[in-house]
Amino acid sequence: MHTELTDNIKRRTRTNGRFRYLVIAGSVITVIPIFLIVGNLAVKGYRQINLAFFTQPAPDTFQAMMAASAGEIIPGGIANGLTGSLLMVLLASLFAIPLGLMTGIYIYENSTKKYAQFIRSLTEILQGVPSIILGIIAYLWIVKNITRGYSALAGSVSLTIMMLPLIIRSTEETMRMIPISIREAAFALGTPYYKMIYKILIPVSFSGLATGVLLALSRILGETAPLMLTALGSPAISFDVTRPVSAVPLLIWDFYNDPNMVSLVWSASLFLMVFVLSMNLMARSVASKHKYI
Amino acid sequence: MSGDRITKALLFISSLTILLLSTGIVISLFGGAIPAFREFGLGFIFSSAWNPTAGNEEYGAMSFIAGTVITSLLALIICIPMAFTTSLFIAEYYRGTRTSGILRSLIDLLAGIPSIVYGFWGFYALRPLLVSTGLSDQGFGVFTASLVLAIMIVPYATSLSAEIISMVPAELKEAAYSLGATRREVIFSVVIPSARSGIIASFILALGRALGETMAVTMLIGNANVIPKGLFAPGNTMASVIANQFGEASGLKMSALIAVGLLLFLITALVNYLGKLIIKRFA
Numbered sequence: 001m002h003t004e005l006t007d008n009i010k011r012r013t014r015t016n017g018r019f020r021y022l023v024i025a026g027s028v029i030t031v032i033p034i035f036l037i038v039g040n041l042a043v044k045g046y047r048q049i050n051l052a053f054f055t056q057p058a059p060d061t062f063q064a065m066m067a068a069s070a071g072e073i074i075p076g077g078i079a080n081g082l083t084g085s086l087l088m089v090l091l092a093s094l095f096a097i098p099l100g101l102m103t104g105i106y107i108y109e110n111s112t113k114k115y116a117q118f119i120r121s122l123t124e125i126l127q128g129v130p131s132i133i134l135g136i137i138a139y140l141w142i143v144k145n146i147t148r149g150y151s152a153l154a155g156s157v158s159l160t161i162m163m164l165p166l167i168i169r170s171t172e173e174t175m176r177m178i179p180i181s182i183r184e185a186a187f188a189l190g191t192p193y194y195k196m197i198y199k200i201l202i203p204v205s206f207s208g209l210a211t212g213v214l215l216a217l218s219r220i221l222g223e224t225a226p227l228m229l230t231a232l233g234s235p236a237i238s239f240d241v242t243r244p245v246s247a248v249p250l251l252i253w254d255f256y257n258d259p260n261m262v263s264l265v266w267s268a269s270l271f272l273m274v275f276v277l278s279m280n281l282m283a284r285s286v287a288s289k290h291k292y293i
Numbered sequence: 294m295s296g297d298r299i300t301k302a303l304l305f306i307s308s309l310t311i312l313l314l315s316t317g318i319v320i321s322l323f324g325g326a327i328p329a330f331r332e333f334g335l336g337f338i339f340s341s342a343w344n345p346t347a348g349n350e351e352y353g354a355m356s357f358i359a360g361t362v363i364t365s366l367l368a369l370i371i372c373i374p375m376a377f378t379t380s381l382f383i384a385e386y387y388r389g390t391r392t393s394g395i396l397r398s399l400i401d402l403l404a405g406i407p408s409i410v411y412g413f414w415g416f417y418a419l420r421p422l423l424v425s426t427g428l429s430d431q432g433f434g435v436f437t438a439s440l441v442l443a444i445m446i447v448p449y450a451t452s453l454s455a456e457i458i459s460m461v462p463a464e465l466k467e468a469a470y471s472l473g474a475t476r477r478e479v480i481f482s483v484v485i486p487s488a489r490s491g492i493i494a495s496f497i498l499a500l501g502r503a504l505g506e507t508m509a510v511t512m513l514i515g516n517a518n519v520i521p522k523g524l525f526a527p528g529n530t531m532a533s534v535i536a537n538q539f540g541e542a543s544g545l546k547m548s549a550l551i552a553v554g555l556l557l558f559l560i561t562a563l564v565n566y567l568g569k570l571i572i573k574r575f576a
Contacts, residue, residue: 016475023386026378030451031399033444037406037414102307109304119308122315128565129318129558130505132532136539136554140321161314168311194300222407225507225532229539249409249508256413256512269410280405284398 038273045270048263053077053271057237058251064260074261078268080237084152084245088231089221091156091241096163097213103164104171105197120172127165134158135226143230150244155231159220166219170212174205207286214283222276224249248272322558325551332545337552343518345546352549354556359520360528361557364435364510365503367524368442372499375447377492380454385480388459397452404448412512415441420513429525433515436524441509450499457491457575458484491575497568504561507532531557 052075059067059076067074103119110116135158142154182204186196202209224247227233232244233254239245246254252268255261329337329352340353379400387393419440420432429436461484469479485492515527516537529537531553539550 012475012478016477019477019480020386023378023381026375027382027396030375030379030447031396031403034399034403034406036418037410040414040418041410099307099310102304103311106304106308116308119311122311124569125562125565126311126315126318128501128505128561130507130532130561132505132507132535133318133322133554133558136325136535136551137318137321139539140325140551141317161318164311164314192297194296197300218405222409224407224409225511225536228536232540249407252409252413253508256409256416265413269413273406273410276407277402277405280402284401 041266041270041273044263045266045268048073048267049271053267054082055079058235058246058254058264059261060235061258061260064258064264068260068263074264076264078248078251078264078271080234080246081248081251081268083237083239084155084231084234084250085221085247087152087239087241087245088156088159088227088247089217091152092159092163092220093213093217095156095160096167096216100164100167100216101171101202101209104168105175105201107168108172108175123165123168126161127169129161130225131158131162131223132225132229134161135229137161138226138230147242149242150230150232151242152231152238152245153241155227155245155247156241158226158230159223162220162223162226163216166216167212170215171205171209174208174212175201177208178204211283211287214279214286218276218279218283221279222249222272224253228253248275318558322551322555325548326555328545328548329552332548337549338556341520350545352546352552354531354549354553356518356520357529357531357534357553358556358560360435360514361504361530361532361560363521363528364439364442364514364530365500367435367439368446368503369496369500371439371443372447372450373496375443376450376454376496376499379447379451380458380492381480383451384455384458385484386476397455400448400451403444404452408445408506408508409512411441411445412509415509415513423525431515431527433513434525434527435514435521438510438514438530441513442503442506445506445509446499446502449502450495453495453498454488454492457488457495460491461487490571494568494571494575497564497571501561501564501568504564505532505557507536511536531560 050073054077056075056077057080058078059074063076064074103123107116107120107123111120138154138158138161142157143150147153178201182200183196186200191200227247227250231247231250233246233250234244235246248268249272252265252272255265255268333340333352337352338354338358340351341355341359342351342353343356344351379396383393383397387396415437420437422432423429423437424432465483465487466479469483474482510530511533514529514533516529516533517527518529518534521528535550535554535557539547542550
């Protein structure tokens, strides 16, 4: 009887220990890819990264082929992609940040109303829409009807639609963490509603709002699919919103499709990844520094 | 008082844009898909034909629906053990420790890597590996795409599952411990049963992500407009066929691609709705 019990306990402790190792092993396997990806890109990509990489537009195939066959570094860089990305992301932020903040505040302020709940559900659906479909939409709306051709404007519209639900959700969630007492104190002092929003809600939740915006930006910076259907890409540096422009992810796609440019893809991917990830980290550090709300 | 009114009006108007955007998206997708559905009827959904030759044009969405469903489900199957163990690591075994914090940040980083970088990495790092195993000649195909997709969706499934596992009341677990249960027994007889629907929902939401993923899949699936014949055979997903062919499409072909987009929209919306519904019930 006694041995039976100790056997039972032994067996159970053994499976318990084994399961713990299984959990650890599974977690290790999960994080391995991040090291592989970062390491791989860093090793193969750093060679091309120099000043020219940021100041010169993408080379043409012929230049790249000549350099590659001579064993040299491919001339040129990603300047046209940088300016294009900058243009479209700025434009998208211009639309999406104010609209997103206001809609988020609206949903929070009216959260008991059926209409606001409906808008919140729509936002959730919008957030789940695959980005390529937003590319189709911006193509149908802007490329076909407004700019009559591929354009930076179309690209930024698709990015705007991607950003909006992200900002709305983060705004609403941040606002919900503000203690009700702060609002009530403001109202008790006779503060008008709009002043309560501008002087209390927004300043108090500022770091949360900033985190939401930064995370949304880091999401759209790496977005490629919708831009393929809207901004198309361009070999030259351009700031005309009615014309096609390039973007860093679009350049990666172009380089990828050109066997002569392979070493540039590593560098461009490395740059994009580092940029997006540091933005991501920045967002999280802003969030953790301001634990007040 | 007028400041109040203006503010309220501004907030309301901006909420209207979401309403306009959503209806606009649905109307545009339906409108764009009409020519294809008029030509092929509902058979468009079930046909696996894809022939853009002028005069002989025939389009159907089935190859791509199959490609999307197969790659996403396979990705989910690969993702489940990874996400499950990692979420237990974060929310149960090493809860609140430094290690768990670091692991969490690493997984957040995994979620931050752009899709096109995953695709490129898969193409140059993962594909040759698969070729060397001899399972596949070119290394393109459903399995390669699913593997990368799985890595991409693990962060979503993990962080949601971890959040839900950490919400299981400590009293329940302590009660089981006090009866002499081991940790593994507590996990399987208390934690998982009480977090079950939330964990399932997190996997459904991860599936919703996988369905719409475009670039990485486009670069790895091999782009063949047929129903994939096996795990290592090439195929195409709904998103990848749009990415590949939309640029040069016009007329009926464009409408067919928009129709594929509409179907993708409906499928992802349905899957996401299901996931959210289960989460709401759980909460």
